Amino acid sequence: MEKKLGVFICWCGSNIASSVDVDKAAAEAAKLDGVVHAENYMYMCSDPGQQLVKDTITEKGLDGVVVACCSPRMHENTFRKAAGSVGLNSYLLEIANIREQCSWVHQNNKPLATAKAVSIIEGTLDKVKENLPLETITIDLTKRVCVVGGGIAGIMSALDLANAGYDVVIIEREPAIGGHMSQISQTFPYFHNVPELLKKKIDEVNAHPRIKVYVNSEVDVLDGYVGNFNVTIKTRPAFVDSAKCTACGKCLEVCPVKVDDEFNRGLSQRGAIFRYNQLETAKIPVLEQGDCLHFADSDSEDGGKCTACVDACPEDAIDLGTIRSLNEEFVGAIVMATGYDLYSPTNMPEYGAGKIPDVIDALAFERLLDPKGPTKGQVLRPSDGAVPKKVVFIQCVGSRDPERHKAYCSRACCMYTAKQARLYRQQVEEGTAYISYMDIRSDSKDFEEFVQKGMEEENLVYIRGRVAKVIEGDGCLQVFTSDTLSGRQVVIEADLVVLAMAMEPKAGIRELAKKMNVTIDGDAFLSETHIKLYPVESSTKGVYLAGCGQSPKDITDTVSQALATAGKIQTMFSNETLIADPLIAEVKDDVCSGCGICIEICPYGARLMNEFTRISDVNQAVCQGCGACIAACPNKACELINSTSRQFLRTIGDFASRSEAV
Amino acid sequence: MKTVISHSQVKSDFVEKVAEISGENFFNCYQCGNCSAGCPSVDEMDLLPSQVVRYLQLGLEDEVKNCKSMWVCAACMMCHARCPKGVDISKIMESLRVLKLREVNAEAHIDITDFSDDYLKRAPQIAMISGYRKFLPL
């Protein structure tokens, strides 16, 4: 039976009406096959406009509607909802875009624009004629969350979700959670004691019955889709049994290995068995297999022989035979909180980094400020342990340098440099702190005041110019720079130089992003769906982003973003099931030859070969209706529901016949 | 001293000509000062290399045309090697010299034998080199 069709043409104020003759278009539309009602109205999306559509559907018993207006991205939902509210299946309403694709681009030719509008309406009517009434698809929802990365971003997101009543697993690559925040001494803009703040949060995580932490772990494989992810977790052995270990530290004394301690940025050394950081929460030693002589090549001198720590342990807590384990976790949502690394100072040979011991990066300086750090909180220079009297802090190192390094601003360094310089001045009263800067970016609450106070009361000497080079001079370092404000070339003598290195995404992020099916930008930061409106959503549904893995930022912004992901996930979990659009691919069982081309082409991994029927199935929850498989299938076995090839061809045919007419 | 900055200045023929000859976009420069920090000739300059670029950005033609810096520049290209934005100041300096010479006229073309040994010892090399340049129509 032929459908009774209605056409509603919107003026969009003058946006459409000034270049499309809406009366003429309505009259023409009324003449088209199957149309029982056609009219125009000034603002169809307004309440009275929607009422008009609803009333007409009821009065005339319409079973197909075309609203000719702006882009479907604007109001498709609005009108489909309206139609649904009076009992017409929403999918029998379609939008004919006569604004972006017609009136806006043909402003000087009303007759032609009007003819084009009518042909767009005709094409859309022909589509509606073959549209099927559809129901939304429901998808199961596992209300558990996996957080990848246990820095402050991961910790805060996990705590919020766990407190809301959901089970959370944290996957942390390192032997302890905390991330870079555990290396930081005090924070701007109020000199809060960071280890204290962090310990509180880590204790909360460890005590929370709903949070499970996998340390030494990474994602091995990710399967599934929004609401139903299956994460396989690969865990490196800990070797030390935390149930037996009393943290006496005897093993630490006997280990013959000495390597640079990464946590202290090479300012101290550690054994192959060591305490990962100075926090109370990481008292139990960890053993790094790569450094341990026991695991060295068996044909080398030491290979397989050393068992010093095992022998020394009075509790028998060390077992060098432990092997790596795999675990699976089923979750409905994932938070990517993988954080950052500092761009390696060795990329800056002109600053002597890596060669001159008294040129250090900013994280190393944080370690010097930590009362539990390698110098017990004393700022001492690495070369001879003397108190540096002249310290030069260089900002933007590796940042804002599109020619050779990173084009972006690393956002936290202006502020932490001011903080470090102030802490240095508070400790070394007779010392001078110089800060080489290009701009001071202090754009958050109380940040500007914090910097100004440093200049006014702690006499930080800000010198505006980018440093050309640092060399070893006579008994001190020489920093060659300029002061663009006075127009001079400047040389500063220094005892210690601190580089505020750029932040860059964590090592291994490219491989991880591929595994998680999320996109990254040109600098390898994780990409959000929309910088303004969907800032914590990744390109894959159900995967969210928080912290410095998405872009460089300070703790304040990291935590805000982490809490936003928790909020988003709670919104998702407030339903019992997920709802998906039914406008997806379908397969004609009798035509599909099982060639599998669609499986390779689908960018969302929605196609899967059915082992029994040897026909390629569509995973309804994952398919985004992009149409790639439809174009790729050599047998024409796939179609997009309500956008079939037949419908498209008819629409194109309508355009073709009309374009001859005009 | 008050300086008036106008559209006609910022877009002046002179500025456009320097841009054209050097092939450099002055507005790439964000005034970080790295060029000035590393330039070996600054001691004898009246404007820092970064200031030359700044003056060009503002279209301060007279100051740029009469600066000593362009004659002192050793064309060592240290500034270009260090510039985070890829600005080649040595090319800008060269185009300033070329423009200056074109302005003076063909008589400025030099013959080395016209100068005393003593003068040659004192004269900036870069000025002598520029003196040998071919002349092009303005």
Ligand SMILES: Cc1cc2nc3c(=O)[nH]c(=O)nc-3n(C[C@H](O)[C@H](O)[C@H](O)COP(=O)(O)OP(=O)(O)OC[C@H]3O[C@@H](n4cnc5c(N)ncnc54)[C@H](O)[C@@H]3O)c2cc1C
């Ligand atoms: C020198 C310095 C001083 C600073 N001082 C301040 C300050 O005073 N105040 C302030 O607000 N901010 C400061 N910051 C910024 C602050 O460090 C960051 O904002 C904050 O640490 C970001 O936290 P995060 O959780 O996003 O990342 P991170 O701290 O980097 O945490 C990421 C975590 O994820 C883990 N991980 C990474 N990849 C994987 C993987 N594939 N699998 C499993 N786990 C993974 C990492 O091991 C790490 O534990 C400073 C930064 C620097 C460099």
Ligand code: SF4
């Ligand atoms: S935050 Fe400041 S120091 Fe860091 S890159 Fe940006 S401008 Fe430079």
Ligand code: SF4
């Ligand atoms: S329409 Fe796109 S998303 Fe859906 S199965 Fe085909 S290729 Fe995959």
Ligand code: SF4
């Ligand atoms: S180094 Fe480049 S960007 Fe910096 S002031 Fe000089 S020309 Fe400008």
Ligand code: SF4
């Ligand atoms: S080319 Fe000229 S301006 Fe540039 S660094 Fe060398 S002397 Fe200085």
